Structures are given as C-alpha cells and as structure tokens.
Amino acid sequence: MRRLLPVAAAVGLLLLLAGLQPWLRFVLTIALSTGLAVLGIAMLLRAGQVSFGHALYVAAGAYAVAFARPHTGEGLLLLLLAGLVATGLGLLVGLFVTRYRDIFFGMLNLAFSMVGWSLLEKLYGLTRGTDGIRVARPTLLGFALEGAAWEWALFSAALAAALLAGALVASYLRSPAGEALGAIKTRETRLEFAGISARRVLLQAYVVSATLAGLGGAIGALATLHVTPLLAYWTHSGELVFVAILGGTGNVLGPFLGAVVFELVRVHAAAAFPDAWQMILGLVLLAIVLAAARGLVGLLDDLAVRLGWRG
Template sequence: MSLRIAVPILLLAIVALLPLVAPWSQVVLTLALAKGLAVLGIVLLLHAGQVSFGHALFFAVAAYSAAFLGEAFAGGELVMMIVLGLGASLFFGLMVGLFVVRYRHIFFGMLNLAFSMIFYSILEKFYHVTGGADGMQVARPTVVGIEMERAGFETLLFYGSLVLCVAVAWCIHRFLSSPIGNMFKTIKTNETRLEYLGISARQTLLVGYVVSAGLCGLGGVLMAVAQGIVTPEYAWWIRSGELVFIAILGGAGSVAGAFVGAIIYEAVRVNAAAFAADVWQMVLGFFLLAIILFASRGLVGLYERLMDRLENKKPTSKETQDGRVPGAAE
C-alpha cells in the first residue's frame, strides 16, 4: 500500500481511537465533524467557482428544526431530528437556491449573506417562538427509541457522526466524479458551452446548491444535539465566514480537506480561544490571507506536495488536475 493512501487511513484510525485515550477530545471531535459536514457544502460550491457567505443559514435552519422537534415531543428522537433537519435544510436550500442560482460570484456570495442576515434577525426578533438571543435548549434525544445516559449518548454521537461523515464524504466524492458532478464543475469554467450542450446551468447549479444546503443541515443537527443548545449565532455571518475559512484552510475543493481543516480548526480554537479570544477573527483573517496568497491549495495541497517529495517524483498533468483547487488562479 502506498504511503499516500496509508496516511489518510492512519489519520482516520487515530481520530476514531483518540477519544479512548483522551476522553476530552470526544466532544471537540464531534463538533469538528459537524462543522466538517457543513464545510463540505462550501467545498462543493467552490467546485462551481462560487462562494457563499450565508450557508450558516442552512446550518441554523436544521439546528432549530431539531430543537423544535425536541421541544414538541419532550426530548425527541435523534433519527427524526436528522431526517427533519435534513428535510428542512433541503427545502430552504431549494427556496433560496431558486433565487440565488440566477447569480454568480459577487451577487451569489452577497445574496446568500443577505438571506442569512434576514434569518438571523428573524431568530432574534421573534423571541416568543425562538427564544430570541438566548436560543433554545435541545434536550438529549432518544436514539431509535432508547433513552441513553449522557456518556453513552456522547460516545454514540461521536461514532455515529464519524460513520456519517465517511459515508457522506464518499457520496460527495462520487457525485463530483459523475457526469452531473462534472457538469456542475463546468459552471466555474464555461457556462456558455454548458448551455450549448443543452444543459441548464442554473438547474445544474441548483442541484449542487440544494445538496450543499443539505450538508450544512446535517452538520447543524449534529451540532445542536452535541451542544444541547441552539442560538441565533448559528446563522450569524461569522459562522458562514468560519465555514468558508475552513474550506480554504483544508484545501479548497478537497473533500478530505473539509474534515482535516475542521478538526485542526476546532482543536486550535478550543485551545487558543483562551488567550486569543479578543483577536480570534483577526487571526483567522490573517491566516486566510496567508493561505490565499501563499498556499492556495490549503493543507491538502501541502500534504500532496510532501508526498510528491517523499515519492520523489513530479506530478503528471492528470494528477495536477485531480488536486486542482477550484480557488486557484488561472
């Protein structure tokens, strides 16, 4: 087995086993996986050359759906929460998507931001329904009807999330290699030709957009359940910015990078927040600039370069294409 494949499997094993050695890491990793799913949604859109500054909207839609379900049924059921949260985020994705896929680049990014700001202010203003700025508690749900203790639930949530992430990552990877996934990518390079193949660029982008909203929704439900509380902050623009940041950090366009980025980001945030709380966004901002200007393929790009050096060979044209960053300059 080549090193290039062995290392990711090893990393996955370390993530799976880490909580056994260091119990504190379990919650952090669960949160990181939840964010990683949402980041995957951003990564997907980057393949079409689009950046959304408002995807926290779908994260929050799903999280609040789970919270409402829990409130309505005194605790609720995890599977139902996931189904409802996913359904709600897909529905919102379709509604918002029908509008925003008419636009590209600046308008696309900013209209997404506008929609998320609208939702944020609704969450804050209609406090009699949403609990306002204090948000809503999410009680620990049952899992397929079984009530669980806290420790057992957290362990289950972590391993459940891990399996879900691996499965979803595989699906997205296959989607991106499929005919429709490749058409989705051509929105970045040549929409005119796509239309002249008889394919609607808007509908193609809409498919990807709805999927990306669903990914954010899955992440939102997991986050809500893991944290036990949802607040309007879930929909805030800083959350959206964070998702975009992690996508770029991991390696824009890389499915694995979404999760690697999320785990590293979350680990650093948890440990650095204590002494950098006031300047956290500033740190992120400088990092983002540094990555864009000096390492535009992110962590995954650095990994590939390291592997190339270890295997002592130059990338062929096909490989550079596989590792190509949607964000990279032409």
C-alpha cells in the same frame, strides 16, 4: 484502495484523539458537524461560487432539532428531519440565488441568511430570541445514553455521517453533473451550447450543500444541546468559507481536515490567548493562502508526492 488510505488514516487519528483526550470528543464532534457544512461550501466553490450565507442552513437544521425535540425523542429521526427542512429551504432559496453568479450570488446568500437571523432573533414567542432554545438530550437508536457513552455515540454518529456524506459527494463530483460544476467556473455558456442548463447544475449542488449544512447544524445542536440565532449570523457563514479555504477543496477530505484543524486551533488558542485567538486564526489562514493556495489537503498532497508515496 489507495484513495481509501488517507481516509482510514484520518479516521484512525480522530478515534485516537477522541480516546486519549475525553474532552476532545465534544470538540471533534463539533468539528465533524462543521466539516459537513463546509463540504457543501466546497461543492459550490468548484463552480467558483462563494456563499456567504450558508449558516442559514446550519441554523435551519439546528432549529429543526430544537422545535421537533418536544415531539420526538429519537436523535436519528431528528437528524433526518433537520436534513429535510434544510433541503426544502435550500431548494426555495436556491431557485432564486442560482440565477446569479459571483459577488451577486455571495451577497444574495448573505442577505437571505441575515433575514433568517433576524427572524430567529425577533420572533421571541416562537424562538425565545437571543436566549435560544435548550434541547433535551434525545435517545440514539432508542438508547438513552449519558456521559461518556453519549459522547462516544454522538461522535460515532457524526463520524458515520461524515464518511457517508464524503463518499456520496466524492462520487457525485466525479459524475457528469459534478464535473459540470467546474465547467460553470471556466466556461458556463459552453454548457448551454451542449444542451445543459448550468442553472440546474448549480441548483442541484446548492440543494445538496444546504442538506449537508442542515445535517451539520443538527449534529451541532445535539452536541451543544442549545441553539441560538448566532448560528445563522454572517460571521458564522464567513467561518464556513474560511474553513473551506483552510482545508482545501481539491478532495472531500479537505473540509473535514480544515474543520478539525480549525476547531483545535480555536480551542487551544482560546485557552492560551483568550483575547487574541481570532488573530491567531487569521494568521493561520494568511499563511495557508500565501504558502499553500490548495489548502491543507494540497499541502499534504505535495508532501506525499515529495516523499514518493504518490506519483
């Protein structure tokens, strides 16, 4: 019960923000979709592995939506499809990259994502290159929605997906295979001497992380109704890692908290300082890394302990 309290507070806060500021509904939907991808990054970080290429799966989910949209009008079906495509791609790439660790793991992920990016950009006949593809607004559960109703519906879908993913991942991380991720970080060979394939442990987490990223990409595509190759570009991958560290990987709330703060800072900084918003984001991250290595959730955790809410 105590574990659910912060989640309930976060959901309440998001609903409040979305209700008070209509334009925030879009921003928060994007933040939740980013949070899904970052949740996957956070799983890999438990194993001490940093992927600099997960934007590939975000793009895979988003383009799956764009390609399938002419054939189906149902949004939830598109999300399911995007999840499957990203999962398949994650398994394919994962079989290769999970043989490597540390800098090699990070760089190979980067390499795959850049291959994906250049394919999306160069195969003009298929992807319309840098112009990207416009996505016609689909129905949700069969309802054709417009304006605020659509925004609320998509925001709710993103929130539901985030809650479901968060709950499942939290449970997975407490399972033996989830706990073994941390063992890969500290003493991988001992896992082998326990009869466990460390590679299989990492591959499993990798595939799940690709699924989450694809789902996030698909929700993002439905929110913006436009997909471009930039989704797969390496700066986007870097952004996901940035948000993971900002939010903290201690628990599954971190990625979403990080993503919401990231998007809010970006939106406000971009409005107030159009030329310097990236610098502001950089300073925020610098402050977090220096002052709270466990990210925003770590900061909140310390605060809760200090206030006597937690032992």
